Amino acid sequence: MSVEASGFGSEAVIVEAVRTPVGRRGGALSAWHPVDLLGATIADLIDRSGVQPELIDDVIAGCVLQSDQQTGNMARHAVLAAGLPESVPAVTIDRQCGSGQQAVSFAAQAVMAGSQDLVVACGVESMSQVPMPPAMTPGAPLGPQYSPRELARYDEAGGLMAQGLSSELMNTRFGFTRAELDEFGMRSHQRAAAATRAGYFRDQLVPLHADPADASSPVVDRDEGIRENLDPEKVAGLRTVFAEDGKTTAANSSQISDGAGALLIASREFAAEHGLRPRARFRALSVAADDPIIQFTAILEASRKALKKSGLTVDEIDLFEVNEAFAGVPLMFQREFGIPDDKLNVNGGSVAIGHPLGSTGARMLTDLLNELERSGKRFGLLTVCEATATANATIIERLDQE
Helix, strand or coil: CCHHHHCCCCCEEEEEEEECCCEECCCCCCCCCHHHHHHHHHHHHHHHHCCCHHHCCEEEEECCCCCHHHCCCHHHHHHHHCCCCCCCCEEEECECECHHHHHHHHHHHHHHCCCCCEEEEEEEEECCCCCCCHHHCCCCCCCCCCCHHHHHHCCCCCCCCCHHHHHHHHHHHCCCCHHHHHHHHHHHHHHHHHHHHHCCCHHHECCEECCCCCCCCCEECCCCCCCCCCCHHHHHHCCCCCCCCCCCCHHHECCCEEEEEEEEEEEHHHHHHCCCCCCEEEEEEEEEECCCCCCCCHHHHHHHHHHHHHCCCHHHCCEEEECCCECHHHHHHHHHHCCCHHHECECECHHHHCCCHHHHHHHHHHHHHHHHHHHCCCEEEEEEEECCCEEEEEEEEECCCC
16 A cells, blocks of 8 residues: 555655563663663664664653653653753653554654654663552552543443453453463464574664673673473463463463663655665554453454555465463464464564563564564564553565665
8 A cells, every 4th residue: 555545645664673682570681770771772773773863853662660760751861861962852652561562653653644754663661670560460459540430330241350360361262271372382482592593683682781880791682581491391380370270371471571672763755865774664553442351352453454454464464473461362363363373473472582561562563574574574463462452553564675
C-alpha cells in the first residue's frame, strides 16, 4: 500500500535501531540508573546514525513503572544524560507492556502527518531499581488504580484480576497443556541461545560496562537470562505460580529484567536529504482492546486490523514477533492464525531474553528488523499484549539496500 493510499502525507522509515543486552533482575545491568541506561542507548543510536542531534524533533520513551528513578518525565532526563542538545524535547508514555512499541507508533504517526521529520522512539525499564509494586505479586489484591465503578462493572463476570491469573484463564480457554507451555518456553531458550551463538544479535546491541562508574568493569554484551541447557524434568517439576491447579510457571513466563531499546524514525525525504539509509518502512500501525478479564486476546484483533490496513494476508508475512509475556500468548496467536513454527519468534522471545516492560516493544522491533535483513525476508509483524486488554500491532517492510 502506498503512502498516498494510506492517507498519510509522508512516508515514515526506520533509519537506525539499537538495544541494550537484557539483564536479569539484580544482575548485570542492575547498577545502571534507568535514565542513564536509556541515555546511553539513545547516544549510541545517534552516533551510529551520524545525524546531527539538534535536528531531532522529539524523543518519545515508553516506561511502565513510572515511580522513583523512573518518574518525572524520565525521557527528558535521558536526553540530558545522553548529552544531546538542550533544545531536544522528550516525553514519556505508558501503554503498559506495549509502551516501547507505542512510542514507535507515535513517532511514525508524527512523521506521517508531516508535523515532524526526525523522532527517537525508545523504551526502558529497570525492574531492579524500580521493582513491581506489591499489587503485582502473585496472590495480592488488585492495586489502587482499579476504581470501585470499574471493579463493579465486572463483578458478575467473575471480576477483574492480575495478568498472572488471566494467563490461567487463557490456558483453559484455548486448551493449552502444561507440556505445551513448557515445550514452548524451552524452545524460546533454545532459539535465543542459538541466535546468540551465531551472532545474530551482535550488531544491534549496545555493549555496556556492568558498573557505569568503572570503565574497567566487565562488559555486558549478551542477554543474561538465556539458558543454554534446560533440564526438561526440572522444568516439568516447577510449581505453578498463580493457581495450584494451573499451568503457568516461571519456566513458561517472561523474565523480570532490565533493558532499553531505541529506534530512529525519519521521513523518507529527510533521510534522503541528510544521507540516512532507510532500512524499513511502516505498512501498518494498529491498536485494539478486548475483554479485560482474560486480557491477552486483544493481540488477535490488533493483528487483524494491521493486516487489513496493510493489504497483506497472513501468508504474506515472513516473520512474526509475538511477545512472550506468557507462553500461552504466542501459542494462542499461532493457533488463531495458523502460523508455522519457522515464522514465529524465530530467535526466541521474552521467556528467554527477558521482559523489561517499557522497552520490550522497542527491543522486539529492533530484533525483527535485524532478522529481516539477515534472512533477506521482506515483511514482519510485531504484536504485544498489554495489561487491561489492549494490544499494539506493527507491520514493517524491509527496504532493499540502495
